[in-house]
Amino acid sequence: MKKYDVVMIGGGHNGLVAACYLQRAGLDVLVLEKNDWVGGAATSRELTPGFLYSNCSYVCSLFRPEIMRDLELPKHGLQVIAYEGGAVFTRDGDYIASYRDHDSHRREFARYSKRDAEAYDRYARDVTRRCRFIQPLLMRTAPDPFSFKPRDISELLYLGKKFGEFSAHDMAQTLRFWTMSISDFLDEYFETDVIKAYLALSGIIGTALGPMSPGTAYVLLHHYMGEVDGSVGAWGYARGGMGAVTQALASSFQASGGTIRTGADVARVMTRSGRATGVVLADGEEVRGNLVVSNADVKRTFLKLVEEDALPETFVHRVKHFKMRGSSGKLNIALDSLPEFPALPKNSSCIRGDLHFTDSMERMERAYDDWKGGRYSADPFVDMVIPTTLDPTMAPPGKHFMSCFVQYCPPQLEGRDWTDADRDAFADTVVSQIADYSPGFRDRILHMEVRTPREIEAEVGLTEGNIFQGELTFDQLLFNRPVPGYAQYRTPVPGLYLCGSSTHPGGGVMGAPGRNAAAEILRDLKMKPAEMSPAHDVI
Amino acid sequence: MMLEMNTRRALQSHIATPRFETPFHPRIAALSETSDWYTWAGYKAPHSVFDEELEYFAIRSTAALFDISPMVKYRIAGPDAERYLNRLTVRNVAKLGTGRVHYTAWCDDHGHVLDDGTLFRLAPDTFRLCCQERHLPWLLDSAIGFDVEIEEETMQIAGLALQGPTSFAVLCKAGFDGIERLKPFQLADFAHDGGTVTISRTGFTGDLGYELFVPAEAALSLWDRLWAAGQLHGIRAIGYAALNRARIEAGFIVANADFMTAETTLRADRARMPDEIGLDWLVDAEKPNFNGRKAILEARRNQTLKHVLVGLEIEGNIPADGAIVYHRKKHEAGLVSAAIWSPLAKRNIAIASLTRPYGTRLNEDLWVEIYALRELQYQKMMKRARIVPRPFIKLDRRAASPPAQF
Numbered sequence: 001m002k003k004y005d006v007v008m009i010g011g012g013h014n015g016l017v018a019a020c021y022l023q024r025a026g027l028d029v030l031v032l033e034k035n036d037w038v039g040g041a042a043t044s045r046e047l048t049p050g051f052l053y054s055n056c057s058y059v060c061s062l063f064r065p066e067i068m069r070d071l072e073l074p075k076h077g078l079q080v081i082a083y084e085g086g087a088v089f090t091r092d093g094d095y096i097a098s099y100r101d102h103d104s105h106r107r108e109f110a111r112y113s114k115r116d117a118e119a120y121d122r123y124a125r126d127v128t129r130r131c132r133f134i135q136p137l138l139m140r141t142a143p144d145p146f147s148f149k150p151r152d153i154s155e156l157l158y159l160g161k162k163f164g165e166f167s168a169h170d171m172a173q174t175l176r177f178w179t180m181s182i183s184d185f186l187d188e189y190f191e192t193d194v195i196k197a198y199l200a201l202s203g204i205i206g207t208a209l210g211p212m213s214p215g216t217a218y219v220l221l222h223h224y225m226g227e228v229d230g231s232v233g234a235w236g237y238a239r240g241g242m243g244a245v246t247q248a249l250a251s252s253f254q255a256s257g258g259t260i261r262t263g264a265d266v267a268r269v270m271t272r273s274g275r276a277t278g279v280v281l282a283d284g285e286e287v288r289g290n291l292v293v294s295n296a297d298v299k300r301t302f303l304k305l306v307e308e309d310a311l312p313e314t315f316v317h318r319v320k321h322f323k324m325r326g327s328s329g330k331l332n333i334a335l336d337s338l339p340e341f342p343a344l345p346k347n348s349s350c351i352r353g354d355l356h357f358t359d360s361m362e363r364m365e366r367a368y369d370d371w372k373g374g375r376y377s378a379d380p381f382v383d384m385v386i387p388t389t390l391d392p393t394m395a396p397p398g399k400h401f402m403s404c405f406v407q408y409c410p411p412q413l414e415g416r417d418w419t420d421a422d423r424d425a426f427a428d429t430v431v432s433q434i435a436d437y438s439p440g441f442r443d444r445i446l447h448m449e450v451r452t453p454r455e456i457e458a459e460v461g462l463t464e465g466n467i468f469q470g471e472l473t474f475d476q477l478l479f480n481r482p483v484p485g486y487a488q489y490r491t492p493v494p495g496l497y498l499c500g501s502s503t504h505p506g507g508g509v510m511g512a513p514g515r516n517a518a519a520e521i522l523r524d525l526k527m528k529p530a531e532m533s534p535a536h537d538v539i
Numbered sequence: 540m541m542l543e544m545n546t547r548r549a550l551q552s553h554i555a556t557p558r559f560e561t562p563f564h565p566r567i568a569a570l571s572e573t574s575d576w577y578t579w580a581g582y583k584a585p586h587s588v589f590d591e592e593l594e595y596f597a598i599r600s601t602a603a604l605f606d607i608s609p610m611v612k613y614r615i616a617g618p619d620a621e622r623y624l625n626r627l628t629v630r631n632v633a634k635l636g637t638g639r640v641h642y643t644a645w646c647d648d649h650g651h652v653l654d655d656g657t658l659f660r661l662a663p664d665t666f667r668l669c670c671q672e673r674h675l676p677w678l679l680d681s682a683i684g685f686d687v688e689i690e691e692e693t694m695q696i697a698g699l700a701l702q703g704p705t706s707f708a709v710l711c712k713a714g715f716d717g718i719e720r721l722k723p724f725q726l727a728d729f730a731h732d733g734g735t736v737t738i739s740r741t742g743f744t745g746d747l748g749y750e751l752f753v754p755a756e757a758a759l760s761l762w763d764r765l766w767a768a769g770q771l772h773g774i775r776a777i778g779y780a781a782l783n784r785a786r787i788e789a790g791f792i793v794a795n796a797d798f799m800t801a802e803t804t805l806r807a808d809r810a811r812m813p814d815e816i817g818l819d820w821l822v823d824a825e826k827p828n829f830n831g832r833k834a835i836l837e838a839r840r841n842q843t844l845k846h847v848l849v850g851l852e853i854e855g856n857i858p859a860d861g862a863i864v865y866h867r868k869k870h871e872a873g874l875v876s877a878a879i880w881s882p883l884a885k886r887n888i889a890i891a892s893l894t895r896p897y898g899t900r901l902n903e904d905l906w907v908e909i910y911a912l913r914e915l916q917y918q919k920m921m922k923r924a925r926i927v928p929r930p931f932i933k934l935d936r937r938a939a940s941p942p943a944q945f
Contacts, residue, residue, distance in 0.1 A: 093544070099557075101557050103578070103581030104553065104554055108554070111551070112542055115676055121802070122676060125804075132805060165807065189676075
C-alpha cells in the first residue's frame with residue numbers, strides 16, 4: 001500500500017494552502033476530502049441550474065496576497081474584484097451608505113451628524129494604527145512564551161519591539177482595544193446610533209457575542225486587516241464565488257503533482273507508539289502517511305479523530321473548553337431579477353456592496369439576547385450581498401445570486417436539535433426582513449439554500465457551525481490559539497499537525513494558518529519551501 | 540444629535556456629484572482654458588486656469604483671484620468664546636482685538652500640532668477659524684464646560700483671495716469705501732448685494748492682498764463686482780499651482796504637505812510640536828493654560844525637540860522637492876517638503892524639515908541630493924544648501940498703509 005509523505009485531513013482553503021506549499025517543497029501530499037468537492041467553507045456550488053452560490057464564505061479580503069503569488073493562484077483562475085461600500089437601511093425609510101470616495105463618505109455621514117462625519121477619519125486612523133501592528137503577525141508563527149528556545153525568545157522580542165514602537169498612549173489604547181466591546185469602542189467616536197450599528201457589524205460577525213460583549217472590538221480589527229491588491233481594508237468578490245479560491249488552490253496543488261481524493265471521510269487518525277502514521281477512512285480503508293495534517297478544527301480533530309488516551313489530560317480539557325460556538329446561518333438565494341430597494345437612489349452603487357437592516361445597537365444586542373436564550377434572532381442581523389452585480393459568472397444575464405449571512409443562529413434550539421421545519425421558519429424570518437425593504441422580493445426567488453449551524457457542521461465539518469473554527473477573542477489568539485503550548489501548529493501527537501483556522505492567526509479566508517503550518521512542518525523536516533514569500537512590509 | 544429625516548433625505552443627492560462645485564465654480568469654469576482641476580477637500584478646484592507661469596505673475600504684478608471656499612471654516616461664538624479659544628490655541632486670543640485676524644495653531648495633549656489656521660475676531664464674542672483639516676469632534680470635545688457654540692460653516696461661506704499689487708486699486712474701483720483704512724491683519728464688513736462681505740487684509744502670498752468672505756448666495760455677484768472693477772487693473776483668475784509658488788516665496792507652510800497634522804498620522808513619530816515646524820513664535824508660554832502647553836514647555840526645557848523646519852537656499856536653479864538633505868554629503872539630515880526657483884528672489888529656495896541638531900547646532904556643510912528626471916534619465920546632483928531666514932522675499936507693498944494704487 002502506498003505511503004504518502006503527508007496526509008491532509010480536509011480540503012478547505014487552509015488545508016489546500018498547506019498542501020500546495022508542502023507538495024511544492026518536494027513532498028508527496030494526499031488531500032482527503034469527505035465531500036465530493038473540495039473547498040470546505042470556501043465553495044461555489046451549482047445547486048440550481050445556471051446559478052453558482054458562494055455557499056459559506058461570500059466575500060474576500062483577508063486572503064493573503066503573498067500566498068496568491070507563491071502558489072500562482074491568478075494563473076489557476078483566481079481573481080478578486082473589489083466592491084464599493086454598502087448601506088444600512090433605516091426603519092424610517094432612509095439609509096446610510098458607505099462609499100470608497102473619502103468626501104462622499106464624509107458627506108453621507110454628515111447627513112446624520114456633522115460631528116460623526118468628521119469623527120470618521122479619527123476612527124479610521126485609530127483602527128488602521130491597530131491593524132498595522134497586527135498585520136505583520138499574521139504570517140509569523142506565534143512565539144511560545146513558555147519555551148526558552150532562541151527562536152521563541154527572538155519572536156517575543158520582535159513582538160516587544162513592535163509594541164515598543166508605540167507611544168505610551170498608544171500602548172494603553174492598544175491594550176484597551178484588545179479587550180473592550182465594539183459598542184464601547186464606537187461610543188468613543190460616534191454619537192449616531194445607526195452609524196455605530198453599521199460599523200459594529202464587523203465586531204460580531206461569526207462570533208457568539210453581542211456588540212456589548214467585551215472582546216468584540218478585536219473581532220472588528222480582524223475584518224479590517226485584509227486588502228484587495230494593496231487597498232487595505234477593502235473587500236471584494238472572488239470571480240466565480242468563493243469556490244474560485246479553493247478551485248485555484250486545488251488546480252495549483254494538482255499542477256505541482258499533488259493528489260486529491262474526494263468522498264474520502266476520515267474517521268480516525270492512526271497512531272503507533274504514540275506517533276501519527278496515517279488515517280482510517282469511514283469505510284475502514286487505511287491511508288498511511290509519514291505525517292498527518294488536520295485542516296479540521298481543533299475540537300473535531302482531537303475530540304473525534306484522535307483517541308483520547310493518546311492525549312495529555314490538560315490538553316483535552318483545554319480543547320473541550322475552546323470556545324467554538326455556532327452563531328450564524330446563511331441563506332443563498334437565486335433571484336429572477338435584481339431586487340429593488342426603493343429607499344436607495346436610482347443606480348446607487350450601494351447595491352453592489354454589503355447591505356444591512358439593523359439600524360441600532362440595541363436591535364443588534366437584542367438579536368444576541370435571543371441566541372443566549374437558545375433561539376434564532378426574531379429580528380436578525382443580516383449581511384446581504386449580491387455578487388452578480390459585479391461578477392457575471394454566477395448567474396445567467398439579468399438574474400442574480402444573493403448571499404445573506406444571518407446572525408444570530410444557535411447550534412441547537414432551546415437545547416434540542418434543529419428540524420427542517422425550524423430551518424424553514426428561520427429562513428422565513430430573514431426573507432420577511434428583506435421583503436420589508438424590497439417590495440416583490442419573494443416573487444423574485446427562484447431557489448434558496450438555507451443553512452443553519454446544523455447544515456454547516458454536517459456538510460463542512462465545522463464544529464457547531466462556527467465559521468472561524470473558534471472565536472476570535474483575545475483569550476483565543478496568538479500563543480493561546482488553540483491551546484497554550486500548542487500554538488505552533490504541532491500537537492501532543494508527534495507527526496500530527498493542525499493547519500486550520502483554529503490555529504494562529506485565526507479564521508476568515510486568509511490562508512495564513514495553512515501557510516504558517518507548512519513552514520513549521522518543513523522546519524521539522526529540515527526542508528526548505530520552494531517559494532514562501534515573507535509577509536509584505538508594513539511601512 | 541441626529542438630523543431630521545427630511546433634512547437627511549434632502550441631502551441624499553450629494554452622491555450624484557462626488558466633487559462638489561464651489562459657489563464661484565461657474566465663473567472659474569467659464570474662464571478655464573486648461574481644464575486642469577484637482578480635488579481640494581472634496582471640491583473641484585483649479586490647479587491652473589490658463590497658464591501656471593503667467594498666473595504666478597498675476598499675483599506679483601497685477602491682481603489674482605483665488606477661490607478659497609473649500610477651506611474648512613468654523614464659527615465659534617458665545618460669552619466664553621475667547622476663553623475657549625485661549626485654551627484651544629497656542630496664541631493669546633486676549634491680544635486679538637475685534638476686527639483683527641491672527642495666524643495660529645492648536646495642539647493635542649502631547650503638544651503635537653493638530654493644524655494651523657487663521658482666527659478671525661468678527662465681534663467680541665464671535666470668531667471664525669479657517670484651516671486645512673476637519674476638527675469638529677476635537678472642537679466640540681474641547682468646548683465641554685465653556686459657554687460657546689461651534690458650527691461648521693464651510694459650505695455656507697464662500698471665500699475669495701484677491702492678491703497682488705493692484706488688489707487695493709481693484710477694491711477701491713469696486714466701491715469698497717474705507718478699504719484704505721485696513722491695515723495688515725485687520726478686517727471689516729462692507730456692504731454687498733443687500734448684505735455684507737467681510738474683507739480682511741490677509742493672504743497666503745506675502746504680497747499686498749485681501750481675503751473676502753460672503754454667504755454662498757452672494758458669491759457670484761461678488762466675483763462679478765471684482766471682475767468688472769479689475770478689468771483695467773489686470774485681474775486674473777488663478778489656480779493652486781501659481782499660489783503655491785507665491786506661498787513658498789513667502790515662506791508659509793501647508794498642513795499635510797510641510798508637516799503632518801497629529802490626527803492624520805498613522806506613524807507615531809510623524810507628529811510635530813510647534814517648535815519643530817517653525818511655529819515656536821506663536822506659542823505664548825505666558826498663557827497659564829492651553830492644550831499641549833505642558834508638553835511643549837517640557838520639551839523645550841529638556842531639549843527633547845527632535846526636528847526643526849528651515850528655509851534653504853540651494854545653489855543652482857533645479858528645484859529640490861522631495862530631496863534628502865545631507866550633512867557633509869554623508870549623514871542624512873532631513874527632507875525638502877517644498878521647493879521652487881523663486882522668480883522674485885532669483886534664488887533656488889526650499890522649505891525643509893531637519894532632524895536636530897542639524898538646523899540648530901550643525902548648520903554648516905549641508906547638501907541636498909537632487910534627482911532630476913530628464914528625458915528618462917536621472918541627473919543626480921549634490922548641491923550645497925544654506926539655511927536662510929523665511930520669508931524668502933519681503934515686499935514693502937504688503938504692509939504699506941494705506942497701500943499704493945499699484
